[in-house]
Amino acid sequence: MxxxxxxxxxxxxxxxxxxxxxxxxxxxxxxxxxxxxxxxxxxxxxxxxxxxxxxxxxxxxxxxxxxxxxxxxxxxxxxxxxxxxxxxxxxxxxxVASGAATGAVPEVPPDLATCAACVRELFDPADRRHRYPFLNCADCGPRATVIEDLPYDRARTTMSRFPMCSACRAEYLDPANRRFHAEPIACADCGPRLAWHPAGADEPADVGVDALAAAEDAIARGGLVAVKGIGGYQLVCDASAEAALTRLRAAKHRPGKPFAIMVGDLRAADRLVPLDEEAAALLGSPARPVVLLPRRDHAPVAAAVAPNLPVLGVFLPYSPLHHLLLADLARPLVVTSGNRSGEPIATEDRPALTRLGPLTDGVLAHDRPITARYDDSVCRVVAGRPTTVRRARGYAPAPRTLPVPSPRPLLAVGGHLKNTVTLVDGDHAVLGPHVGDLADADTLDAFHETIRQLTRLHAVDPDVVVHDAHPGYLSSQYARRRPASRRLAVQHHHAHVAATAAEHGLRGPFLGVAYDGLGLGDDGTLWGGEILLASLTGYRRVGRFGRAPLPGGEAAVRRPARTALGYLLGAEPLGSPAPELPADGPLGRLPRGEVELVRRMIDRGVNCPPASSAGRLFDAVACLLGLGGAVSYEGEAAVRLEAAAHGRGDLRALAWRLVRRDGLWVYDPLPTLRDVLTASREAPVAEVAARFHTAVAEATAALVEQAAAATGVRTVCLGGGVFQNQRLTRLVLDRLAALDLTTHLPGQVPTNDGGLSFGQAAVAAAVLTGG
The missing domain is CATH 3.30.70.100 (Alpha-Beta Plaits)
Structure with a gap:
């Protein structure tokens, strides 16, 4: 000393x-x-x-x-x-006792998966917390979902409702103990308890260990159970039980979208999906995300888990309750959000009993309140790089650093689909959890509640609200309640590529490749296949996909057959002849009345907004190959198209062509579509789907090459939901690398609309700073 x-x-x-x-x-x-x-x-x-x-x-x-x-x-x-x-x-x-804030932005820690030491105690008959579903320590357990205020002390969490017993308090005060100042500390004598509500029962029939046994018995018999998790209720069933999965799909109004599967450990995961080092590290990380991986042949799960898809979403247990369920039932379980499609996840007990109770064989609840709604995070590995599809439990609300600090506190409110919000003070950007699609009153309420929680906990009063340029988005309408001096609109695709740039600490200039479904462009048309010369403060469009009308607007998004008709009957004239409408195949089987209606709509320009969208081109090709004339969730047709190409090598591209139009390089999709129709008459669908991916990748590389030659900029940022497509992303990365271009892909920030708010925040900070 x-x-x-x-x-x-x-x-x-x-x-x-x-x-x-x-x-x-x-x-x-x-x-x-x-x-x-x-x-x-x-x-x-x-x-x-x-x-x-x-x-x-x-x-x-x-x-x-x-x-x-x-x-x-x-x-x-x-x-x-x-x-x-x-x-x-x-x-x-x-x-010593906590003190008040001193001007720095507080940070709310994400929830942490149960650590190995706690798992050992959970299954140790000699330990006093043997089989206690809420054990935790200073290294693991709930955080963001139980914090009511900061600084982070037990008195400011939902655990304040559970006074510590003498044994827990002794551990809490012992510096040598792993639970020293572990705020959610509890045991069976003083902590939360489980409660089992059988179907139709308002009051619990069993509590504690009997409640868990009753829920497990229902699942083992092929039933469906609602379980109160860390960040909200979840629906759980046996992943091999076809009848239970059919019932689950009906309950959630989710006919085709795949479900995630929880397994006990990496060995069990490897029986379902092959694990490399990156995938195993993601699965076993403290965030415990769902990881999308290729499905093994004969994986022991029902086909209804992921219908006609070669990929499974797999994750490991992240709470003691999950560990107990997996160990006792000894089988893979479907564990999905406790809601109906389009609704926010249930977090409160009474609404869960009302909404989920009638859909299930029972509700396994507990008496620890949930302060913030957190869905499970979803990741995948693309070209050896971990990427985020949905940023929620385990990652949010951990902050990111902006390349340019904002001179004023900001709230960026994202887009309409896969909504997130980002709160900014200086260079400190808190990207909040996944909210979902702002499609109904309940989800909009969840959006407002997320904003209230983030601003209160992080002690930031936003001076400027940043929003998408589309005035029809509900998030934009929220922002437009502010006076013009206190709001800022950011174009959708600029936000996508800015999110990637900001994650990698770039200010610009860079070439942005923004491929997604739809976003409002500067010219009043719908964009979605764009090459931008950009910085954080601005952008200029230098390339794009050819346009086609969307007959019926949103109706065409839900019905790719209409999108395909839009391309074949009304694509932007770029010098290539349009393919003839096939007399057979998916379009040939459409009712003649529908085809003629669409033809008249296109000829008269009635409700047919033009779109230069990569996502819609994928939809059209999926339809032409018989992979879906209608969809039940956003992006389903493109997912099927990628799935069809699974296992095929880097095949020769279908035809593609670039033209110069109005000072831009434009990818003309008609030669590609004509080749799709011709090739599909002789070749397997899988081969044509693979060759289509190659064509889009080559056309993309050519567009970027032209932009790089004209501008001298050799840094590229990819963004937009189409880059969730693992095959396309790998092909694009390979071809841009061959051109000696430095290419950045989103990692911690979602490439889809879940990353828009972070990109909006980065742009606004730079604009308000003046560059």
């Missing part, structure tokens, strides 16, 4: 995700081992350390705080300031 004459005192502020991740116990153990005096506390959203020691020791402490931090911690910065030596005791180190 340093002597009084050589010691000095300092305050170390540690900012980042440092609350709810075991950081104070870590500091206590580290400082004590180093013989340093002082204390540590939560202060607002950061951790504040007061310490006394010699200069070399204080420097070593700062280094070790970063190098040896708990796995779930994320340190964004350390601020070290001198203190009068007399303000810090000369001996002893303590964890």
């Amino acid at each position: 340093a002597t009084a004459t050589t010691s000095r005192a300092a305050r170390i502020e540690v900012h980042g995700t440092v609350q709810g991740v075991g950081f104070r116990p870590f500091v206590y153990r580290l400082a004590t081992a180093m013989g340093l005096a002082g204390d540590v506390r939560n202060a607002g959203g950061h951790v504040e350390i007061r310490v006394r020691g010699a200069d070399p020791e204080l420097a070593a402490l700062s280094d070790r705080l970063v190098a040896e931090a708990p796995p779930a911690a994320r340190i964004s910065r350390l601020l070290v300031t001198d203190l009068p030596a007399t303000t810090v005791p000369e001996a002893g180190f303590r964890v």
Whole structure:
């Protein structure tokens, strides 16, 4: 220990995700081992350390705080300031009561999957928490879903309703214990309890271990059960039970969209999907996302889990309750959000009993309230790179850093589909959890509640609201309640590529490739297949896909047969002859009246908005190949088209062509579509689907090559929901690499509309700063 004459005192502020991740116990153990005096506390959203020691020791402490931090911690910065030596005791180190915020933006830690030590206790008959469904420690357990206010202390969580028993309190106060200051600490004597409500029962029939046994019995008999999870209710059934899955699809109004499968461990996952190093690391990470992976032949799950798709969404248990269900039932389980399609996930007990009870064989509830709604995150590995499809539990609301700090607090409210919101203070951007499609009053209420929670917990009062340029989006209408001086519109596709750029710390210039379904363009048409010369402050369109009308507008999105007719009967004239309408195949089987109606709509320009959309071109080709004339969820036809090409190599491209039009390079889709129709008469659908992907990748590379040659810019950012397509993304990356271009793909931020709010925030921050 340093002597009084050589010691000095300092305050170390540690900012980042440092609350709810075991950081104070870590500091206590580290400082004590180093013989340093002082204390540590939560202060607002950061951790504040007061310490006394010699200069070399204080420097070593700062280094070790970063190098040896708990796995779930994320340190964004350390601020070290001198203190009068007399303000810090000369001996002893303590964890002291939390203090108020001091101006820094508080951070809410994401929920953490049950750690290995807690899993061992869960199944140890000699442990006092044996089979207790709510055990946790400083390294794991609920965080964002139980926090009511900051700083993060038990009194400001939903666990304040459960006074600790003497045994738990002794662990909580013991610096040598893994549960030292673990705020959600509990056991069977003092913590939450399970309750089983059989179908039709308002009051529980069983509690505790009997409740779990009753729910497991229902699932084992092929039933469907609603289970209260970490961030909301979930619907659970045996993944091999076709009848249960048929019932689940009817209950959720979800006829075709695949379900996620939960398995007990990596060995069980490997029986369903092949695991490489990247996939295993994602599955086993503290976030425990659903990971989309190729399905093994003869995987022991029902076909109805993912109808006609070669990919399964697999994840591992992330709560003690999930671990118990998987261990006791010893089979893969479908675990999906507890809602009907388009509705937000149920989080409160009474609405869950009302809405989900009649659809199931029973509801397994518990008495720990959920403060914030969090769905499961979804990821996949593309070209060896982990990417995020849905950013929710385990990732949100961990912040991201913007390349350009905003001079004013911002709230970016995203788009209409896969909505998220992002809250910004300076360079600190909090990307909130997945809200969903703003299609009904309940989801809109969830959108408003998410905004209220984020702004309150993070203590940020937004001065400017950032929104999509489309005035019809409900999120845009929310923003437009503000005066013009306090809102900012960002074009949809600029936001997509800006999100990718900002995630990688880029300001621009860069070439943005924005491929998605639809977004309102500057010229009043619908965009979706765009090449942009961009920076965070602006963009110029330099390339695009050829346009085609969407007969019926939104109706064509739900019915790709109409989209295909739009291309064949009314595509933008770019010099290529349109293919003749086939007399057979999917379009040949359409009612003649519908075809003639669409033809008249196109000829007269009635409700046929033109779109240069990559996503809609994928829909049209899927229809022409017999993979779906109608869809039950957004993107379904494109998913089927990618699935059809699964297992095929990098085949020769179908025909494609670029033309120059109005100063832009334009991909003319008609030669490709003509080749689709010709090739499909002789070749298997799988081959044609694979060759179509190659054609789009080659056309994309050619568009980017022309843009790079004209501008000298050789950095490329991909964005938009079409880049969820693993095959297309890999082909595009390969071809851009062959052109010696540096290409960036979204990773932590979703490439689909779930990343729009982050891109909007990055653009607004740069624009308000002036570049």
